[in-house]
Amino acid sequence: MIILFFISLITFANSLSLKSVLMAIDCGGQESFNSKEGFLYQEDQHFSGDSRVSDYTYNDVVYDGIAYTFTPKVYFTERHGSSFDYSLPINKNGQYTIILQFVELYFENEGERQFDIFIGTKRIIQNLSIIDNKHQKGSAKEVFIYIEIKEDKVFHNDEECTKGFINGKLKIGFRKGAADLPKVDGIVIVKGHNAGEEEKKHLIDNWEQMLEENRKKEAELQRAELEAQNMIVPDSVEPEEGEGLISFLLSPIGIGIIIFGMVVFGLLIFTGENEDDKKRKKNKSK
Known part of the structure; x- marks a missing residue:
């Protein structure tokens, strides 16, 4: 079986290589799986607080396809609740990027869900709406948060996030904002600050073109596989006499x-x- 790597994501995939991804969590997911970029999503773990899981595997929006991602599976499940945290083990000092992954599969309009994101007691984002001018219902959205851990403390924009790093664990919090409940579909921790944010923006701006290119590439790879298995005769090869x-x-x-x-x-x-x-x-x- 051919593993289909989408050529439009080469730079983004390099940014999120096996070497750079420290951890990836499929929030609400019950089994691990590999992403198209080549790193492993672990089943849901390291969470605490008031939350529950929703599974949208058979939702009509999911069936039609999640936009802006070539690893849609991470968006099939979510964890949501009034107030919950993830405490993720990080053993070394250094710079890291937190990539929070979201998709709205319930509400239709911007602002119907708004929530806050914390690191420790420091609020990093206030009243985040998954739906915005570039992300509609069914569109994958990634939020990039750049931090640095040093001397058992975590810093965001050179400001300490109190109680954000305790006993070797980075604490990320989700709290109610102006409307409804917070949720999250996936969390990826990347070493360094080169986590592919610009490449992700390029993907969103050129999504339809990239999708068509990848469909053509997928068809070519499938045909190549059939030819390799002698299931069809290539157009350019003439049969020998007899x-x-x-x-x-x-x-x-x-x-x-x-x-x-x-x-x-x-x-x-x-x-x-x-x-x-x-x-x-x-x-x-x-």
């Missing part, structure tokens, strides 16, 4: 013609033998 006749005779039509010919030949022999018997009997009667 190969066409053999292929025809071995086809269902060819086999049918052979069987029909054998039946006719047998009938002719049988008819001829009956005529000879009649003649012998006639001669004896004389």
Whole structure:
């Protein structure tokens, strides 16, 4: 089976390589899986607080397809609630990027869901709406948060996030804002601050074109696989002399013609033998 890598995401995939991704959580998901970029999403874990899981696997919007992502599975499930946290283990000091992944599958309009995001006790984002001028219902949205961990403290924009890093764990909080409940579909922690935010913006701005290019590439790869398995003959390859006749005779039509010919030949022999018997009997009667 061919693993389909989408060429339009080469730069983004390099940014989110196996080496740079420290951890990825499929929020609400019950099993691990590999993303198209090549890193592993772990099943939901490290959460606490007042929350529950929703599974949208068979939702009509999911069936039609999640926009702005080539790893839609992470958006099939979510964790939501009035107030909950993720405490993610990070063992080393350094710069990191938190990528929070969202999709709105319930509300239709911007602002119908608004919530706050915290690191420790510091509010990083206030009244986030998943739906905005570029993201509609069913569009994957990623929020990039750049932090630095040093001396057992976490900093955002050079300001300390109090209680944001305790006992080697980074604490990310989701709290009620101006409307409804907070939710999250996926969390990815990336080493460094080169996590592909600009590439993601480019993907959103050119989504339809990239989608069409990748459909064509997928069709080409599938055809190449069939050719490699000798299931179809490439257009550019001419059959060798005699190969066409053999292929025809071995086809269902060819086999049918052979069987029909054998039946006719047998009938002719049988008819001829009956005529000879009649003649012998006639001669004896004389």
